[in-house]
Amino acid sequence: MGHDRYIGGLRKLVETVREASGGRTKLFIQIIDFLAIRRRPTKENFFGRYLELDVAYRRRLGELLQDSTWECAEDQAIRERMLSLSEEQIAQLLRPRDLESYRFGYRERVTDLDRPHIRDLPAALPGLFADAAQRCAEAGFDGVELHFAHAYTMASFLSALNTRQDGYGGPRENRVRLPLEVYAAVRQKLPSSLVLGCRFLGDEVIGGGNRIEDAVYFGVAFAKAGFDYLSISKGGKFEDAKQPKVGAAAYPYTGPSGHECMPTTHIGPPGPFGRNVPLAAAIRRAVREAGFSSLVVTSGGISSFWQAEEILRRGEADLIGAARQSLADPDWFKKIRLGLGDQVRRCLFTNYCEGLDQAHKPVTCQLWDRLQLPDDGEIVRTADGRRWTAPAWRSNLANS
Ligand SMILES: Cc1cc2nc3c(=O)[nH]c(=O)nc-3n(C[C@H](O)[C@H](O)[C@H](O)COP(=O)(O)O)c2cc1C
Ligand code: SF4
Numbered sequence: 482m483g484h485d486r487y488i489g490g491l492r493k494l495v496e497t498v499r500e501a502s503g504g505r506t507k508l509f510i511q512i513i514d515f516l517a518i519r520r521r522p523t524k525e526n527f528f529g530r531y532l533e534l535d536v537a538y539r540r541r542l543g544e545l546l547q548d549s550t551w552e553c554a555e556d557q558a559i560r561e562r563m564l565s566l567s568e569e570q571i572a573q574l575l576r577p578r579d580l581e582s583y584r585f586g587y588r589e590r591v592t593d594l595d596r597p598h599i600r601d602l603p604a605a606l607p608g609l610f611a612d613a614a615q616r617c618a619e620a621g622f623d624g625v626e627l628h629f630a631h632a633y634t635m636a637s638f639l640s641a642l643n644t645r646q647d648g649y650g651g652p653r654e655n656r657v658r659l660p661l662e663v664y665a666a667v668r669q670k671l672p673s674s675l676v677l678g679c680r681f682l683g684d685e686v687i688g689g690g691n692r693i694e695d696a697v698y699f700g701v702a703f704a705k706a707g708f709d710y711l712s713i714s715k716g717g718k719f720e721d722a723k724q725p726k727v728g729a730a731a732y733p734y735t736g737p738s739g740h741e742c743m744p745t746t747h748i749g750p751p752g753p754f755g756r757n758v759p760l761a762a763a764i765r766r767a768v769r770e771a772g773f774s775s776l777v778v779t780s781g782g783i784s785s786f787w788q789a790e791e792i793l794r795r796g797e798a799d800l801i802g803a804a805r806q807s808l809a810d811p812d813w814f815k816k817i818r819l820g821l822g823d824q825v826r827r828c829l830f831t832n833y834c835e836g837l838d839q840a841h842k843p844v845t846c847q848l849w850d851r852l853q854l855p856d857d858g859e860i861v862r863t864a865d866g867r868r869w870t871a872p873a874w875r876s877n878l879a880n881s
Contacts, residue, residue: 482512482613491620499621509624509676512613512667514606514634516589516599518719519582520730527583528563538574545574585724585731591637592645602634603649603659607666614667617675624676624709627667629660631717631742632733636682639699641691642720653695657702664706678710678778679703683760686716686738693763700764704773711768712778712802713761717742732839743805744782746830753782753830755792762797778802784809784828786817808834808846812874821876843869 482491495508522531532538534556542559543551545566551559566574575583582588593599610627617625629635637643638659643650649659664679671677681699685691700711721736733739744753761779768775780802783789789801806813810826817825826848833847843863850867861869 482510482616483609485616488616488620491617491622495621507623508621509626509678510617510620510622511626511628511680512610512617513628514609515632516591516634516637517587518589518730519587521586521725521727522583523727524564524583528560531582531587532560532563532575532579534559541574545570585722588719588731591634591643592650594645594647600647602638603647603662606634606659607662610663611666611670614671614675614677618672622675624678625667625671626712627660627663627677627679629679629681630712630714631682632719635660635663636685639681639691639695640685641695642687642689653698657699660699661702661706664703664708668707676709678712678776679708680712680714682715682717683713683757683764684715684741685718686741687718687720690718690720690738693760696760697764697767700768700777701771701773704768704771704775708775710776710778710800711764712780712800713757713764715741715757715760715781734835734839742781743832743835744830745832754784755779755782755788757781758792758797762795765796765798776800780804782830784813784830785825786822805830805832805834808844808871809848810874811871816874816876819876824874824876843867845869846871 491510498506498508536552539552539554539559542563543549546562551562554562563571563574571583572580589596589599591599591602598605614625627635629639638649639656641656643656645651645655648655650656660679660681664677668677681696681703682691683696684693696713700713703711716738717733718736718738719731719733721738722731722733723735725731734742740748741756744756746753748756758779758781761777765777768777776799778800779792779798783792783801783803784806789803792798792801803813806828809828810816813825816822828846829848831847834844837844842865845863845867849871852868852872854872857868857872863869
């Protein structure tokens with residue numbers, strides 16, 4: 482939603498869904514801001530081009546090699562010498578941030594106040610989010626969700642790792658300041674007919690990051706500000722992501738926090754099913770106790786009617802989100818409504834789909850993407866031959 486040129490295509494999407502569902506399906510869209518991340522460089526590129534040589538690095542190289550002549554050597558000679566260092570020596574030479582860029586690829590942080598565009602984020606982001614929200618309204622969406630979760634910019638402002646000294650970092654009330662300013666700017670521009678929610682983390686699942694106590698504080702602040710709903714997610718951070726291969730970028734769903742975000746059957750006790758519900762429940766309780774009515778959404782391993790109903794009945798959430806189950810069987814709601822729950826194609830929680838997303842490939846489900854059906858007709862397939870959409874479900878009762 483970063484530019485007007487996307488409005489036409491998105492309007493078509495909205496109209497298509499509206500027509501196909503007879504207006505029953507409501508379409509919401511997430512607005513996301515993210516900071517720059519680069520691919521992991523080759524050793525040659527890192528030392529040949531990316532590393533900024535300064536006086537300190539000349540001194541550090543001299544100390545490492547116990548040869549002070551490096552302090553006044555030519556740049557090219559220094560770069561070539563650095564290139565021949567062992568990994569152990571590189572770990573001693575580089576400052577922590579540069580070592581991270583060497584091993585993982587360069588990644589911007591909200592705390593990089595020496596960079597003007599990062600310093601000025603609090604001035605820029607409310608307007609950018611508000612303009613994006615206006616485009617969503619023009620495209621015809623029913624609701625807008627501000628993405629304050631996972632590895633995105635706004636989540637980094639909320640994070641306990643945000644130590645900005647400009648009033649937008651440090652204590653919780655400062656960390657929540659920009660998200661609230663973004664909310665206010667969006668609310669002002671968004672037509673009142675649209676729903677406005679946000680997604681944020683009940684737990685960042687990283688060392689020194691936010692825990693449920695922080696999330697409860699933010700939830701109450703968001704509800705007080707007037708968000709219509711709060712969608713609670715978990716983890717999905719860069720800080721514990723696996724080292725990418727050379728030439729690939731770090732991906733925030735590859736470490737323990739990422740596994741919590743999209744839990745598989747290998748996640749360990751108590752398994753993936755409804756794993757994040759206690760986070761949503763704690764936030765909802767605090768929001769209600771504070772006298773606010775924003776709805777709370779929970780998601781994560783919810784794939785059956787009874788599980789969803791029980792969560793709602795116990796008052797742990799007001800709405801259920803189901804990403805993978807809805808990909809595994811886009812008709813599962815309909816089947817349940819018709820009393821045909823035994824026909825639901827249940828998600829296996831293996832994250833085959835997430836692997837495709839990580840590889841920037843069209844996301845499909847292993848349960849249906851290789852199926853060939855006699856009545857397939859002219860279906861769209863991916864370049865590697867997978868069907869792009871789930872096979873149509875036909876039941877004698879489907880239209881009743
Ligand atoms: C392929 C894939 C893409 C996803 N993309 C997004 C996204 O764009 N925004 C988001 O907030 N969550 C995204 N998620 C996370 C889901 O919204 C959800 O939080 C997570 O999968 C756990 O819920 P589930 O068990 O119902 O899938 C994605 C998940 C998958 C599997
Ligand atoms: S590929 Fe299909 S079955 Fe596997 S986790 Fe994704 S949605 Fe579930």
